[in-house]
Amino acid sequence: MADFEEASQRFQGWLSRSGADISNKIELRDLRAVNAGRGVVAAQDVDEDEILFRIPRSSVLCVENSILSKEIPKATFDTLGPWLSLILVMLYEYENKSASNWAPYFNVLPMEFNTLMFWDANELEELQASAVRTKIGKESADENFKKELVPVIKEFAEVFFSGDGHARARAEEMSSPENLLLMHKMGSLIMAYAFDVEPGNVHKDVDEDGYASEDEDDALPKGMVPMADMLNADADRNNARLFYEEDSLTMKALKPIKAGEEIFNDYGPLPRSDLLRRYGYITDNYAQYDVAEIPTEEIVAHVSSLSHSSTLAERMDYLDEHDVVDTGYDITNSDPFNIQESIPPELIVLVQFLLLPDDGAKRLMGKGKLPKPGNIAREVVDCLLKIVKARLEQYKTFLEDDIAATDDFPTTQKELRYAMAKHVRIGEKRILTSAGAALARMAQELGGTNSIEKRLNGDAGGPSRKKQKTR
Numbered sequence: 001m002a003d004f005e006e007a008s009q010r011f012q013g014w015l016s017r018s019g020a021d022i023s024n025k026i027e028l029r030d031l032r033a034v035n036a037g038r039g040v041v042a043a044q045d046v047d048e049d050e051i052l053f054r055i056p057r058s059s060v061l062c063v064e065n066s067i068l069s070k071e072i073p074k075a076t077f078d079t080l081g082p083w084l085s086l087i088l089v090m091l092y093e094y095e096n097k098s099a100s101n102w103a104p105y106f107n108v109l110p111m112e113f114n115t116l117m118f119w120d121a122n123e124l125e126e127l128q129a130s131a132v133r134t135k136i137g138k139e140s141a142d143e144n145f146k147k148e149l150v151p152v153i154k155e156f157a158e159v160f161f162s163g164d165g166h167a168r169a170r171a172e173e174m175s176s177p178e179n180l181l182l183m184h185k186m187g188s189l190i191m192a193y194a195f196d197v198e199p200g201n202v203h204k205d206v207d208e209d210g211y212a213s214e215d216e217d218d219a220l221p222k223g224m225v226p227m228a229d230m231l232n233a234d235a236d237r238n239n240a241r242l243f244y245e246e247d248s249l250t251m252k253a254l255k256p257i258k259a260g261e262e263i264f265n266d267y268g269p270l271p272r273s274d275l276l277r278r279y280g281y282i283t284d285n286y287a288q289y290d291v292a293e294i295p296t297e298e299i300v301a302h303v304s305s306l307s308h309s310s311t312l313a314e315r316m317d318y319l320d321e322h323d324v325v326d327t328g329y330d331i332t333n334s335d336p337f338n339i340q341e342s343i344p345p346e347l348i349v350l351v352q353f354l355l356l357p358d359d360g361a362k363r364l365m366g367k368g369k370l371p372k373p374g375n376i377a378r379e380v381v382d383c384l385l386k387i388v389k390a391r392l393e394q395y396k397t398f399l400e401d402d403i404a405a406t407d408d409f410p411t412t413q414k415e416l417r418y419a420m421a422k423h424v425r426i427g428e429k430r431i432l433t434s435a436g437a438a439l440a441r442m443a444q445e446l447g448g449t450n451s452i453e454k455r456l457n458g459d460a461g462g463p464s465r466k467k468q469k470t471r
């Protein structure tokens with residue numbers, strides 16, 4: 001406890017000496033008792049628009065402020081891109097230990113994470129069929145570290161390990177498992193803590209909800225902004241935002257904040273699976289953003305099994321040209337569940353188009369048109385229902401069993417990870433179950449012959465013999 005508090009005090013002292021202004025109405029608090037590390041809390045009432053702190057741009061840990069940017073050519077950083085460039089700079093500062101200008105800052109940053117990158121195989125298995133497992137990217141990150149980052153460190157070994165007689169030997173060791181792990185840790189810090197730092201005089205385009213496009217954010221340099229990254233996040237209780245000014249970055253209250261209330265940033269509308277992947281924690285109020293992703297290859301495999309057409313590949317190319325094809329489709333929450341709201345129109349169009357008879361598809365392609373997602377034929381509903389049910393069956397446990405299993409007070413890291421994984425899969429299964437029920441209702445309302453079942457079972461459209469499990 002003493003070390004933790006002392007690190008917080010030293011960090012704030014360092015930040016103030018670096019020219020930061022921190023309002024005396026806020027405090028950096030120990031929130032470990034509620035599994036939230038450090039967080040910023042209002043010590044007195046704060047008004048809307050009031051400045052909580054102002055950090056000089058020179059205190060941001062970024063390529064521009066690092067001595068490495070004077071010694072390593074800009075072209076090298078440009079080739080590395082924002083992520084690897086910042087990892088390089090952070091590794092350098094971290095290796096410099098107390099000699100680094102940012103040493104007091106590193107002392108309040110964690111080096112252990114619950115993000116999916118650090119879960120073992122058994123822990124990941126608890127996520128069952130969640131598509132988030134395909135997005136962790138550990139192997140590709142390892143490759144990038146070995147192929148792009150390590151060669152730069154070797155090329156500039158004398159700069160990177162300046163003053164060390166063993167600089168070359170140390171650079172040679174950078175591909176070791178321990179050093180790759182260190183790179184992953186820096187990468188994870190960037191993922192959970194860094195900001196896309198807008199230059200002082202340029203403003204990025206944001207959508208109506210205030211989020212920049214991913215392309216837009218990818219283009220901006222990343223920076224670790226001390227203090228701004230001590231704010232935890234909350235989807236519903238976001239009450240502060242960072243503003244990018246010419247010489248400083250300013251955190252302002254977005255609404256009045258009462259003494260004792262925590263000050264929250266916003267990570268955007270992330271499903272809990274992504275919250276876990278990027279930030280290593282989940283909270284119930286992000287459940288509203290949960291999604292159940294269905295990979296496109298599964299959808300195409302289902303349709304192929306129902307279609308005798310030899311033109312599916314050609315149709316996929318056509319759909320791709322019309323921006324309908326994605327790697328997967330997210331079924332989202334709606335309350336009450338509503339097909340039009342929760343099933344993406346692109347998924348409906350994809351299934352509709354692939355299920356068309358050859359002459360119908362050819363006619364549409366000739367006119368450069370696509371089916372309308374509003375008119376869903378019975379056959380399409382049946383196919384979507386099969387896809388949704390098959391996806392649900394890929395999860396190893398039943399929804400009701402997951403809900404019944406208690407995890408009130410996980411005490412070990414493993415228990416915590418298992419509990420978080422369970423909540424992620426519950427969220428996904430709930431969506432799939434609701435989607436299945438809504439599609440089944442729609443099929444019933446549309447009436448007519450269940451042509452898909454007929455084709456699959458080779459009978460006159462009677463109920464499938466296979467008992468469908470509910471998950």
Ligand SMILES: C[S@@+](CC[C@H](N)C(=O)[O-])C[C@H]1O[C@@H](n2cnc3c(N)ncnc32)[C@H](O)[C@@H]1O
Pocket residue numbers: 035036037038039108109110192193229230231232233234278279280281283
């Ligand atoms: C930008 S940092 C916030 C400061 C962090 N709590 C710390 O002690 O360094 C983001 C990390 O804080 C934690 N976090 C953020 N919001 C949280 C919340 N609402 N509840 C619990 N942990 C949260 C997660 O571990 C996340 O990866």
